[in-house]
Amino acid sequence: xxxxxxxxxxxxxxxxxxxxxxxxxxxxxxxxxxxxxxxxxxxxxxxxxxxxxxxxxxxxxxxxxxxxxxxxxxxxxxxxxxxxxxxxxxxxxxxxxxxxxxxxxxxxxxxxxxxxxxxxxxxxxxxxxxxxxxxxxxxxxxxxxxxxxxxxxxxxxxxxxxxxxxxxxxxxxxxxxxxxxxxxxxxxxxxxxxxxxxxxxxxxxxxxxxxxxxxxxxxxxxxxxxxxxxxxxxxxxxxxxxxxxxxxxxxxxxxxxxxxxxxxxxxxxxxxxxxxxxxxxxxxxxxxxxxxxxxxxxxxxxxxxxxxxxxxxxxxxxxxxxxxxxxxxxxxxxxxxxxxxxxxxxxxxxxxxxxxxxxxxxxxxxxxxxxxxxxxxxxxxxxxxxxxxxxxxxxxxxxxxxxxxxxxxxxxxxxxxxxxxxxxxxxxxxxxxxxxxxxxxxxxxxxxxxxxxxxxxxxxxxxxxxxxxxxxxxxxxxxxxxxxxxxxxxxxxxxxxxxxxxxxxxxxxxxxxxxxxxxxxxxxxxxxxxxxxxxxxxxxxxxxxxxxxxx
Numbered sequence: 001x002x003x004x005x006x007x008x009x010x011x012x013x014x015x016x017x018x019x020x021x022x023x024x025x026x027x028x029x030x031x032x033x034x035x036x037x038x039x040x041x042x043x044x045x046x047x048x049x050x051x052x053x054x055x056x057x058x059x060x061x062x063x064x065x066x067x068x069x070x071x072x073x074x075x076x077x078x079x080x081x082x083x084x085x086x087x088x089x090x091x092x093x094x095x096x097x098x099x100x101x102x103x104x105x106x107x108x109x110x111x112x113x114x115x116x117x118x119x120x121x122x123x124x125x126x127x128x129x130x131x132x133x134x135x136x137x138x139x140x141x142x143x144x145x146x147x148x149x150x151x152x153x154x155x156x157x158x159x160x161x162x163x164x165x166x167x168x169x170x171x172x173x174x175x176x177x178x179x180x181x182x183x184x185x186x187x188x189x190x191x192x193x194x195x196x197x198x199x200x201x202x203x204x205x206x207x208x209x210x211x212x213x214x215x216x217x218x219x220x221x222x223x224x225x226x227x228x229x230x231x232x233x234x235x236x237x238x239x240x241x242x243x244x245x246x247x248x249x250x251x252x253x254x255x256x257x258x259x260x261x262x263x264x265x266x267x268x269x270x271x272x273x274x275x276x277x278x279x280x281x282x283x284x285x286x287x288x289x290x291x292x293x294x295x296x297x298x299x300x301x302x303x304x305x306x307x308x309x310x311x312x313x314x315x316x317x318x319x320x321x322x323x324x325x326x327x328x329x330x331x332x333x334x335x336x337x338x339x340x341x342x343x344x345x346x347x348x349x350x351x352x353x354x355x356x357x358x359x360x361x362x363x364x365x366x367x368x369x370x371x372x373x374x375x376x377x378x379x380x381x382x383x384x385x386x387x388x389x390x391x392x393x394x395x396x397x398x399x400x401x402x403x404x405x406x407x408x409x410x411x412x413x414x415x416x417x418x419x420x421x422x423x424x425x426x427x428x429x430x431x432x433x434x435x436x437x438x439x440x441x442x443x444x445x446x447x448x449x450x451x452x453x454x455x456x457x458x459x460x461x462x463x464x465x466x467x468x469x470x471x472x473x474x475x476x477x478x479x480x481x482x483x484x485x486x487x488x489x490x491x492x493x494x495x496x497x498x499x500x501x502x503x504x505x506x507x508x509x510x511x512x513x514x515x516x517x518x519x520x521x522x523x524x525x526x527x528x529x530x531x532x533x534x535x536x537x538x539x540x541x542x543x544x545x546x547x548x549x550x551x
Contacts, residue, residue, distance in 0.1 A: 171352075177342055
């Protein structure tokens with residue numbers, strides 16, 4: 001629910017801080033005082049379009065911040081988590097800053113946010129009734145959602161939407177297979193040829209590094225053999241071989257060590273060099289023993305490398321990527337084979353559509369039952385709200401084709417007066433009538449979960465007397481389950497509020513400004529008396545106001 005509203009430098013308001021509570025809050029004030037300012041400012045915090053002209057004269061910017069308590073709104077919590085906005089102590093703050101030049105910025109819990117996201121968040125929080133621009137009930141989708149909420153059909157509606165998407169996906173797969181069959185055949189033939197060429201290389205595709213090493217060794221075997229022989233000769237077999245020279249040097253060093261034993265470390269190191277030299281000669285002989293001229297194997301490797309390089313160029317990849325490419329081609333061939341089985345695709349589509357139809361028929365039956373009850377309940381309420389003889393028909397019309405929301409469209413058709421043919425809300429109902437119809441619907445939905453805060457403007461236009469009392473009673477009843485804020489000029493409605501705000505306009509320092517204050521009990525008596533008797537307040541009107549507030 002809305003817990004706090006801060007308005008600074010907006011139109012006639014210099015600075016206002018308002019706290020809100022559950023139940024019915026009424027907002028009153030003299031004509032021209034600016035009662036709609038609060039609603040208009042709140043609409044900006046909810047993502048409405050802003051213009052620089054709303055900034056108070058002489059100020060650089062206007063700022064509106066609305067704080068909501070969001071415990072018990074799991075769908076909003078999920079949306080905030082996905083959008084990356086972290087709730088702070090169970091609250092959500094929507095803030096809007098409008099520069100005098102017209103530029104505006106939006107914030108959700110202190111983080112900059114696009115207006116589209118601010119509007120999405122607002123849909124979980126609050127509905128403004130009375131002005132067509134803000135009235136969700138005019139949208140066919142909203143009318144369908146109202147009926148589903150009233151009928152308890154929301155879980156089934158979600159199942160129908162999921163079934164529709166599954167059927168639609170199956171249908172698209174079948175259509176693509178039919179439409180692009182020739183292209184898929186060409187693709188399959190090309191992939192089959194490519195797979196055959198790659199498979200012909202067998203395991204050698206995965207042995208690219210080993211094959212390169214073996215080819216290099218065979219291609220240079222003569223050079224390697226000659227090098228080994230030269231090294232062995234110089235190290236161990238020649239007249240001046242290194243091993244012979246080291247032996248002689250060891251003998252001389254041993255003789256010197258007999259004179260000075262401190263040469264022991266040098267002798268040890270020379271002995272180690274002799275041992276290492278012997279190991280090196282042994283390794284070279286062993287390596288040379290494994291080298292052999294194999295022109296047939298070299299020719300085979302030449303052909304293999306040529307094939308690998310050719311396929312790598314053909315598929316525009318590096319040679320070591322061919323093994324992975326073979327896996328991709330094989331997987332795609334499997335997909336094409338499955339996609340070409342038109343009978344299987346048609347069977348899958350038929351099964352998905354049958355499931356959708358079954359779910360949609362159940363949803364339609366639930367909606368028809370709810371539509372009859374909602375029509376009856378709202379029509380009865382309209383008679384109490386200065387719309388006697390009018391009626392609301394919740395009509396289910398077959399959709400032209402299966403839709404995600406079901407096999408029927410929902411329309412609210414209203415006749416606001418006797419003898420009038422029911423027509424769409426957007427064309428038939430005036431602003432005040434629309435608000436009262438909305439009030440009747442919201443009262444019917446009061447036991448069903450929905451947005452926690454409702455605001456009504458123009459709900460009492462053109463009514464008075466007993467009808468005004470009926471409107472007040474219904475608003476108070478709605479306030480038992482929702483937070484309700486209503487702008488009113490009728491004392492019968494204002495007296496039903498559990499909290500009372502008054503808007504006043506005053507001139508100060510050459511500027512006109514509006515202020516909004518919460519009234520205590522004595523101030524409420526005076527305000528109700530003013531609404532009853534105009535500028536001249538008598539003891540009789542005060543007594544009448546006391547009685548109304550007590551009733």
